[in-house]
Amino acid sequence: MPDLAVDMRETLQNAERVPVLKAVDLHTWFEIRKFGFFKAGDVRALDGVDFELYQGETVSIVGESGCGKSTLARTILGLHRPTKGKLFFNGKDMAEFTKEDMKAYRASVGYIQQDPYGALPPFMTVKKILEEPLLINGVTDKNERQKRIQSVLEEVKLSPIEDFLPKFPHMLSGGQQQRLVIARAMILQPKMLVADEPVSMLDASVRVEILQLLRSLQEKHNLVIIYITHDLSTVRYFSERIFTMYGARIVEKAATASLLANPLHPYTQALFKATSDPDAANLKTFKEVPTGEPPSLMNPPKGCRFHPRCAKIIKGKCDRFEPPEFHIGDDQSVFCWLYEDQGKQ
């Protein structure tokens, strides 16, 4: 007879280890039509992405524009339906969500947009902007709504609160607008935040302020944060793990410290070399930049997608076979044939 206590403990441990979000072979393709009805092909904006995110984790997704990072964000948010593959939220398949499930899911995932001014309705006051999600999600008690608006504004440090409530978005500075966007994302007490380049439109000094705010919210509420950026230099202050994306795929996954100490994929290395720190020595040296442009996502190159630009290409291999995931060390994995001998698949 099985030991019930051991069984229980195992179930509990397993329950703890259920990822908040899990993507299996996720594809999001957009159809291109010719003359309005002939199919001309697909833009493979997301082409086979796998990952798992656990409670309380911050993950940065780094890549250039057009690499599929925003499509990934929008697919996670449920704004695009995956063409192939599955997304699991708390172990439940999102494809099988009912309408109510989807509504509950959207309430538990906050979205922080890139351009705060564009993301805020210009004709609504701060109070209305924050009240609307509560009304939609059935918080009928007026006092309760008031209380929650108060507390969320306190959390994002928009004080004195009374001054801000009747203001319109254009009366706020860029940093304050972004705080308001964060407040709106937080007001339904989500479990996960998707932040799509939350600081790229802001000034350097405000940038740090917003990142520190997000960090403190994450610690306080044990949130999962997906931080999408093209700026490698901010990730070290912000995230535990980094995914590098190139050509609609993840090419490297690593813990932040390992990646910064030792970037493995030639593309990550290129990004690394291209980032300038303020240093007078930069004046005397030229940057090493891979030639060419990112691949077309309608007709991506065969084999590794980075091979036409890669200086370390292995002829006959990289241009013919897709590299599988090689695990290097405990917390780093890379999709690159260079590491075939060192890593285990």
Add this chain to the structure above:
Amino acid sequence: MNKMLLEVNNLKLYFRTKKGPVQAVDDVSFKLERGKTLAVVGESGCGKTSLSKAILRLLPRNIMEYSGEIILDGEDIMKYPEDRFRREIRWKKIAMVPQAAMNSLNPVLRILDQIIEPLLIHNRDMNRDQRLARVKEMFRIVGLPEDFLYRYPFELSGGMRQRATIAMALVTNPELVILDEPSSALDLLTQANLMNVLKRIKHEFGTTFILITHDIGTASELADEIAVMYAGEMVEKCHAEYFYTDARHPYSRKLMSSVPTLREDKELVFIPGQPPSLINPPTGCRFAERCDKRFAKCSEHPPTFDLEHDQQVQCWLYTDREEVKHA
């Protein structure tokens, strides 16, 4: 030939608005040597772009005050009438790559027609073949293939369009090129590539650049000197090598410590508060309200003090140093 290419003294540019005058550029003075690059850094709304427009005299209609001296190569070009300025200075001696330059190309004209235009106006003595040869040479310098000349802007990627606008700025062989946020809308690798191109132009042709940017990391790729602007004023100017490690103005120091770095682990600090409105700015030091080193004297407007290494700082902390007097 003068060693100093550009000397700006007490430049002021005020705009008239319903709420009162906006002091976008207030009493800015600096010198720039031939062949050097000056990076102007600061937060948005600090007057960086207004400064560049004031130098090139690209002004909107609501000007309230536009005064000071801009001495280019020994001549005060502020005194030039508009027509002479247009013929002799704008694009002939000073060219500009505007902000979001990649979207500033005319979508219905081929790239060639747009790049050749400055030559048609300023180099009347050239014949067609010479002009074409010159444009092709420019394309080679910025690293674009020749056949792209016959394409339309939408057929080029963002980085390529940005290079085309740089070719357009360089085509008349100007002595000074103002780059207004040349790389901020570009991707990381494209940005690094563009900085390489600019660096090569700087070395090969000795072009003088004024680089307007908010990104100090990228600025360090090109800048020999750094000027920090805050609320319409130039609060510090010094050689780049000293700036990154030894900035003197409290604002510059804070600005530096808010820049995230990839290779070095440091604690980031942000600057609390907001820059003052440029309508009725404080009469004393404009940074005083956000400064943790302020003292009684900061309620008066600080003069510029001269420090070692040719460093100039507008801050009362350096009262023991010699004051800089501008002409």
